[in-house]
Amino acid sequence: MHKSSCYRSYAINSVAGDSICDQLNMLLAIVPLLAVCASSLADQDIQPIEVIEIEKELSREVEEEFAGKANHDELGLLKKQFASSHFGNATSLISISTELDFNLNNTDLFEGDIDLTPEQWKVALDIDPATRQRRQALYSVTQMWQPMGGPVIPYTFAAGFPSQYHQVVRDALAFWESRTCIKFRLVNQYDTDAIIFNHRSNGCSSSVGRRRGGQTINLEAPGCMTVTIIAHELSHAFGTLHVQSRVDRDTYVQIDTSNIVSGTEHNFAREPNSFSTYGLPYEFGSMQHYFSYAFAIDKNRPTIYAKPAYQRFQGSMDGPRATFWDTVLINKMYKCTDKCPKQMGCWAGGITDGGDCYKCFCPRGWTGTNCEKRPADAQIINVGETPQSVKIDGRIQAPAGKRIEATLRTFGPNAFRMCRSIGLEILPLTDTRTSGIRFCATPNPLTPIYSEANTTLLWLYRDTKYPVAVDVTVRAF
Ligand SMILES: [Zn+2]
Numbered sequence: 001m002h003k004s005s006c007y008r009s010y011a012i013n014s015v016a017g018d019s020i021c022d023q024l025n026m027l028l029a030i031v032p033l034l035a036v037c038a039s040s041l042a043d044q045d046i047q048p049i050e051v052i053e054i055e056k057e058l059s060r061e062v063e064e065e066f067a068g069k070a071n072h073d074e075l076g077l078l079k080k081q082f083a084s085s086h087f088g089n090a091t092s093l094i095s096i097s098t099e100l101d102f103n104l105n106n107t108d109l110f111e112g113d114i115d116l117t118p119e120q121w122k123v124a125l126d127i128d129p130a131t132r133q134r135r136q137a138l139y140s141v142t143q144m145w146q147p148m149g150g151p152v153i154p155y156t157f158a159a160g161f162p163s164q165y166h167q168v169v170r171d172a173l174a175f176w177e178s179r180t181c182i183k184f185r186l187v188n189q190y191d192t193d194a195i196i197f198n199h200r201s202n203g204c205s206s207s208v209g210r211r212r213g214g215q216t217i218n219l220e221a222p223g224c225m226t227v228t229i230i231a232h233e234l235s236h237a238f239g240t241l242h243v244q245s246r247v248d249r250d251t252y253v254q255i256d257t258s259n260i261v262s263g264t265e266h267n268f269a270r271e272p273n274s275f276s277t278y279g280l281p282y283e284f285g286s287m288q289h290y291f292s293y294a295f296a297i298d299k300n301r302p303t304i305y306a307k308p309a310y311q312r313f314q315g316s317m318d319g320p321r322a323t324f325w326d327t328v329l330i331n332k333m334y335k336c337t338d339k340c341p342k343q344m345g346c347w348a349g350g351i352t353d354g355g356d357c358y359k360c361f362c363p364r365g366w367t368g369t370n371c372e373k374r375p376a377d378a379q380i381i382n383v384g385e386t387p388q389s390v391k392i393d394g395r396i397q398a399p400a401g402k403r404i405e406a407t408l409r410t411f412g413p414n415a416f417r418m419c420r421s422i423g424l425e426i427l428p429l430t431d432t433r434t435s436g437i438r439f440c441a442t443p444n445p446l447t448p449i450y451s452e453a454n455t456t457l458l459w460l461y462r463d464t465k466y467p468v469a470v471d472v473t474v475r476a477f
Pocket of ligand 1: 113114232236242
């Protein structure tokens with residue numbers, strides 16, 4: 001695997017436990033700024049599917065569902081707040097396309113980038129008018145790769161797949177292999193099922209789960225040829241849907257149906273109560289969450305608003321990497337650690353690694369066999385009670401017993417419409433399993449973020465050629 005070329009306008013360190021810097025072959029800036037911590041731990045071709053008529057019918061039903069349930073006052077408030085913030089002034093925001101943007105003209109896809117079988121479409125569009133939910137979970141007609149505990153998925157490249165993109169695909173395969181029990185190998189003459197990486201159709205898309213007789217992951221070049229997008233499509237091929245279709249999503253987000261492109265409302269339908277979340281939390285920053293402007297008519301206004309209790313995550317949707325929970329989801333779906341002789345004792349909320357029974361898979365900011373230590377290459381900067389400006393260059397250490405106030409003052413020189421490809425993530429909680437609060441523009445108003453204890457992790461990432469510089473003021477209190 002290629003070593004990523006870490007961007008070093010400031011001192012840069014590989015971030016914590018999952019060594020993303022080592023794992024991704026992309027232009028990437030990763031800067032952990034860790035306010036710490038005097039703890040005792042050292043710290044083939046696509047088959048088009050005719051669904052147009054059903055989609056229209058479903059759109060009406062989904063519209064009714066939202067119209068009936070939405071708290072209009074709350075939505076109105078969220079829209080007003082958004083419009084008055086810096087993020088609402090979108091004329092100067094730079095837009096970097098995602099798989100949903102690449103797929104906009106492809107109406108045969110479900111939830112923007114998923115290619116369903118006719119049987120799956122039937123289930124996806126079969127909504128009970130009384131409950132406004134699907135009668136059946138899409139998972140119930142989704143095939144998993146076998147065997148559970150360690151499937152080996154054959155893959156191949158479609159004829160003419162540009163050789164310069166073989167490596168980025170292999171990096172995405174290796175990314176999942178390194179953190180789950182799923183392995184890949186090149187297809188052979190005896191295989192009946194395989195993933196075929198295809199470059200010839202428009203956009204980036206995948207089937208959900210295993211499809212008998214072979215299935216295609218479409219990757220239009222060059223837009224879809226990033227580890228993040230390919231890893232996202234592979235997650236669908238393993239069997240995942242998008243986070244905002246979870247049965248519990250209305251607790252976390254408000255959908256503004258008035259801004260959804262007509263005929264695409266079905267992309268915001270919910271899974272039924274039989275849907276399994278595998279006991280995992282709803283995560284705005286998941287790599288499998290839509291970005292907030294998905295399917296928007298006015299691309300400067302969201303279709304998805306974080307509800308008031310979670311508003312700080314408005315800019316966090318659609319993560320730049322598979323998060324801790326994105327990874328745990330795949331490991332649970334495939335029972336990756338069930339075969340391990342014992343479960344590891346892991347610190348910091350880590351769990352037995354799905355790809356290796358004898359080490360822990362660690363949340364960010366932690367490393368070691370048992371997630372018992374801080375990454376050796378993360379710098380420590382001591383922070384006192386006098387506010388101090390930090391240009392991002394390592395870990396900050398506050399006195400034991402103190403908490404930390406961190407305020408992002410500038411994000412520049414450019415501002416971005418969404419934080420998938422570039423941004424600053426602040427993780428103020430001691431539990432770093434869930435992704436944090438992301439910024440890719442200077443916030444307005446400037447809002448301090450307070451740590452739960454004496455640790456805050458800051459992570460600057462960049463998968464684009466745009467330069468980035470941030471100024472964060474920190475102090476202990
Ligand atoms: Zn997707």
